[in-house]
Amino acid sequence: SAVISQKPSRDICQRGTSLTIQCQVDSQVTMMFWYRQQPGQSLTLIATANQGSEATYESGFVIDKFPISRPNLTFSTLTVSNMSPEDSSIYLCSVHRGKNTEAFFGQGTRLTVV
Amino acid sequence: DQQVKQNSPSLSVQEGRISILNCDYTNSMFDYFLWYKKYPAEGPTFLISISSIKDKNEDGRFTVFLNKSAKHLSLHIVPSQPGDSAVYFCAAGHPNSGNTPLVFGKGTRLSVIA
Numbered sequence: 001s002a003v004i005s006q007k008p009s010r011d012i013c014q015r016g017t018s019l020t021i022q023c024q025v026d027s028q029v030t031m032m033f034w035y036r037q038q039p040g041q042s043l044t045l046i047a048t049a050n051q052g053s054e055a056t057y058e059s060g061f062v063i064d065k066f067p068i069s070r071p072n073l074t075f076s077t078l079t080v081s082n083m084s085p086e087d088s089s090i091y092l093c094s095v096h097r098g099k100n101t102e103a104f105f106g107q108g109t110r111l112t113v114v
Numbered sequence: 115d116q117q118v119k120q121n122s123p124s125l126s127v128q129e130g131r132i133s134i135l136n137c138d139y140t141n142s143m144f145d146y147f148l149w150y151k152k153y154p155a156e157g158p159t160f161l162i163s164i165s166s167i168k169d170k171n172e173d174g175r176f177t178v179f180l181n182k183s184a185k186h187l188s189l190h191i192v193p194s195q196p197g198d199s200a201v202y203f204c205a206a207g208h209p210n211s212g213n214t215p216l217v218f219g220k221g222t223r224l225s226v227i228a
Contacts, residue, residue: 004157010155033215035215040123040220041220042116042118042203042218042219042220042221043158043203043218045215048215092157092158094215102148102160102163103148103160103215103216104160105157105158105159106157107155107156107157108155108156108157110155
């Protein structure tokens with residue numbers, strides 16, 4: 001299994017501000033994935049963070065809004081920039097161990113933008 | 115277009131009875147399927163998985179059935195317990211799932227009534 005420490009666990013932020021979410025994994029992984037779960041919705045992939053290169057963003061998500069850092073093989077951050085109430089969501093980081101294995105998740109960050 | 119669908123947003127079952135959660139998928143390239151359980155304020159935790167070469171996998175009270183021709187899988191929990199009350203996500207993986215993210219359904223909220 002993988003242990004992922006994600007913080008903060010929750011935050012209430014003012015619109016127009018930014019929040020950086022951190023994920024620390026207990027071992028080295030090639031890729032880390034960032035998801036968003038809006039109320040009543042599935043886990044939607046925001047981007048894939050590969051160490052040493054730019055993150056790959058999914059359709060509907062852009063680097064200016066969700067900049068990602070991946071400075072080493074055990075750590076990544078996701079920033080939610082210039083927040084609006086529509087960004088209120090649960091944000092999750094995730095890693096795989098390898099082919100046909102389960103993904104492991106951090107405990108999530110519940111963000112409320114007011 | 116949703117590739118993984120959980121058409122029942124919620125399900126209520128009496129304690130001791132069987133819970134059946136259903137999931138349909140559209141992409142025939144998926145070859146690995148997983149179920150996750152999510153409690154409030156926690157990240158999803160892996161429950162059980164099945165490879166496309168099998169049609170059944172059992173782990174204690176949890177059994178997953180896969181019908182490839184129908185592109186359908188189901189999770190059976192028997193007997194259901196109040197502690198099983200959570201949101202259950204179905205997920206599917208591609209052949210190179212170590213480096214590509216899982217695709218999730220929207221989840222089914224299971225309530226087990228004592």
